[in-house]
Amino acid sequence: MSPQVLDNALGAVGHTPLIRLDKIAKENGLKCNLLGKVEFTSAGGSVKDRIAKAMVEAAEKEGKLIPGKSVVIEPTSGNTGIGLAMACAIKGYSVIITLPNKMSLEKEALLRALGAEVIRTPTEAAWDAPESHIGVAQRLQREIPNAIILDQYRNVNNPLAHEFTTGPEIVEAVTSTPSTTARPSSQKVDVIVAGAGTGGTVTGLSRAIKGKHNPDCVVVGVDPKGSILALPQELNVDGNGSQYVVEGIGYDFIPDVLSQEDVDVWLKSSDDESFLAVKRIMRAEGLLVGGSSGSALAGALRFLKSDQGREIAQTPGKNVVVLLADGIRNYMSKPWFLDIAMGSEASPLADTISKILAKP
Ligand code: PMP
8 A cells, every 4th residue: 555644643553564583583493484563563552552443443433432521441451551542642532541560660651641540550459359450440430420441351342453454464464475485485374473461462363364364374372471361271370370570461360352262372471581582582683572572472482393383383484473562662661671781791892892992
C-alpha cells in the first residue's frame, strides 16, 4: 500500500515489520529462517495497541461509549492500558488503569502522560482478591457513573484483533516474500512462537495461521515459571512458584480468551534466559525489544533444539516466527535492563580509549 495521510495515531497501530534474525539463527546452528514480528513499532509501542483499538471501536459500534462521559477502566500489565489511553485520548474518554506494583515506572509514566489515572495494586494479590488489579477495577466500576471495563480477559475482540491483523500480516509477509537460492522459503509459517498473558495473542495467531493458512504450523506458547497457563498441568509445578520479573506474560488464572488447546506446545521460561535473549536480540540484531520478547525467543530456540523441533530447525526454508511483543523503552529503569546496558563486561575498546585519554 502506498503511504497515505492517517486520520490519527490509531492508523499507526499494527502494520509492524517481520524481520530476519539471521545472526541469532546462525549462532544457534539453525538452517531454518528465524523471523521476528517486531511490535514495538506500533504507535503505542506494543502488540496490545491492536486489541485496545479493536475493543474501543467495537464498544463504540455497540453504543457503549459516550465521548466526554464514559470512563474506561481496565486492569492491565500496562501495555493494554497504554493502547487504551492512546485511543481514549484521541476519542475523548476518561481512563483509569489498575496496574500491579511490579510493572515498570515507564509504563505508569506513559499512562499518566496520555491523561490516564493510574492505581497501583499489590502484585501478590490473587486475581480474585478485592485488592488485585482486577478487583480494584471492578470496585471502581461499580461506583463511578458511566464507567465501563472493556475486559481484555474476556473480550472476544482481544483474540479477534490478532486473528484479523497480527496473524494475517505475518502470513502476508511470508507468502509474498519470494523463495530464492540465497534465501529459501517454504512461503508458509511453519512455527509461530508467542508469550501468553491474557492469551489473546497466541490464540488469535493460532486461529489465523493454523486455521486459515497452514494447518501443520506448530503453535508454541511461552509461559513464565511461576504462572499456570501451560498445559499439561505438570509443567506448571516447575520453578518455585515465586514471582517472576518479566512483565506481561503469565497469570494465576486462565483467562477466558486463552484457548489452551489452540497451542500445540507449551514451554516454561525463566527470567534469566529471557533477559539473556533480550541482550542477544539487541546486540546481534539491533532490535530494542522488551523482556517478554526475550522469553519468546528463548522458547523458540528451546523448541528448535527439542526432538519435536530439530527437523524444522535443520530444514532450509522453514519459517519460524517469534512474536516480539514490546520494546525495551518500557523497561529502561529496571535493574535487569541496567545490568545489560551498564554491566561490568569488559568492552574490547575500553583499554584503547583509556590509553588515549590518559595521554597528556
Ligand atoms: N508481552 C507483553 C510485554 C505484554 O504486555 C503482553 C500482554 N499482557 C504479552 C506479552 C502477552 O499478550 P497476550 O495478553 O495477548 O497473551
